[in-house]
Amino acid sequence: SVIIVATRNQGKVREFAHALAFLGKPVKSMYDYPEVPEVVEDGKTFAENARKKAKEVGDFLGQTVLADDSGLCVDKLEGAPGVYSARYAGEGASDEDNNAKLLSELEHMRLGEDTEQPLLSTARFVCHLALYNPATGEFTEASGTVEGWITSEPAGEGGFGYDPLFYLPEYEKTLAELTVSEKQAISHRGAALRQLAQQMEDMNK
Ligand code: ITT
Ligand code: NA
Numbered sequence: 001s002v003i004i005v006a007t008r009n010q011g012k013v014r015e016f017a018h019a020l021a022f023l024g025k026p027v028k029s030m031y032d033y034p035e036v037p038e039v040v041e042d043g044k045t046f047a048e049n050a051r052k053k054a055k056e057v058g059d060f061l062g063q064t065v066l067a068d069d070s071g072l073c074v075d076k077l078e079g080a081p082g083v084y085s086a087r088y089a090g091e092g093a094s095d096e097d098n099n100a101k102l103l104s105e106l107e108h109m110r111l112g113e114d115t116e117q118p119l120l121s122t123a124r125f126v127c128h129l130a131l132y133n134p135a136t137g138e139f140t141e142a143s144g145t146v147e148g149w150i151t152s153e154p155a156g157e158g159g160f161g162y163d164p165l166f167y168l169p170e171y172e173k174t175l176a177e178l179t180v181s182e183k184q185a186i187s188h189r190g191a192a193l194r195q196l197a198q199q200m201e202d203m204n205k
Contacts, residue, residue, distance in 0.1 A: 003027045006039070006057035006067040009086075011160025012189070016066075018180045019193050036060055046070060046083060046128035051139060054132035064133045070188060072162045074150055076121035077105060085161070095161050099154065102165060106150060119149040119167065125175075127188035129196050140199055144191025148175070159183060 003023065005016050008030045017027040030036055039056045043049035046069040053067035071085030081088035081102070089097035106120040124145045131140040146168075154164035156176025163176035168186070175183055184190040 001025055004033070004057070004061065004063055004065045005029050006036075006053045006065050008038075009068075009160070012068055012070075014160075015180060015184065015187075015189055016068075019184055019190065030057070033057075033061065041069070041083070043069075043083065046126055046143070047130070047141065049083060050128040050130035050141070051132070054130040054139065055134075058132040058134045062134055064131065064135075066129060066131045068127060068129055068189065068192075070125065070127040072102075072123060072125055072166070074102070074106070074121050074123040076109060080105075099162060099165055102150065102162065103152060107152065118152045120152055121150050123148060123150050123166065125162075125166065125188040127192040129192045131196065131200075140196065140203070142192045142195035142199060144188040144193075144195060146175075146186055146188045146191070 003020055003025050005013065005027060007013060013027070013029045013031070020027050036057055037060065039053045041049045041052065043052055049069035050067045053069065054065050057067065058065035069083070071082050073079045073082050085098070087093055089101040110120070124147045126143065126145050128143045129141060132138070149167045149169065150165050151167040151174065155174045156164050158178060158180070159176040164174055166175045168175065171178070175187065
């Protein structure tokens with residue numbers, strides 16, 4: 001059998017493949033099922049979007065599916081970009097476009113302030129996972145967060161999305177400067193996956 005993740009995000013695919021390797025089953029994404037229609041993410045919350053992705057893809061394939069809806073919530077921007085993180089700079093925006101938009105919003109807010117401080121705002125990544133079984137109609141869900149700062153000095157080549165701008169003071173590094181394993185140990189996605197695994201273990205007791 002296989003593990004199907006309802007995502008077209010290559011960064012997520014890499015992290016799930018790494019995290020779930022111990023299960024010894026291949027991890028498949030929507031790149032392996034091009035016939036699956038794209039899901040319209042019109043939910044107001046990460047949870048709604050994760051459930052929607054898992055349900056539509058699971059019902060279409062007739063198989064259990066895992067979906068991840070995640071994003072960056074920046075305090076100085078009152079939680080933006082939040083559920084709009086993937087398309088902050090517009091529909092089909094690249095990571096580079098989104099990162100440039102985020103920095104320009106935050107740097108605009110401190111125009112006139114006399115500071116060279118690279119840390120622009122506190123922020124957190126949020127990940128909501130929904131595992132859906134079309135045979136029973138049941139969902140198993142979990143979520144996780146990681147707290148950090150948005151830095152005006154991008155660093156690192158790893159990860160994806162906003163990782164080069166997400167600075168962790170305790171490590172003196174951005175998430176993009178960590179290995180996949182190191183990111184997994186502290187990330188919103190890693191935390192959500194551990195919580196999901198715990199729930200599945202409890203259900204099987
Ligand atoms: P799928 O819906 O196909 O899974 P997506 O990229 O559209 O892919 P989301 O709607 O969940 O997924 O949007 C998540 C966005 O939030 C993602 O594109 C990044 O910009 C950002 N993001 C989420 N997790 C991240 C992480 O671990 N590191 C950096 N950015 C992240
Ligand atoms: Na989304």
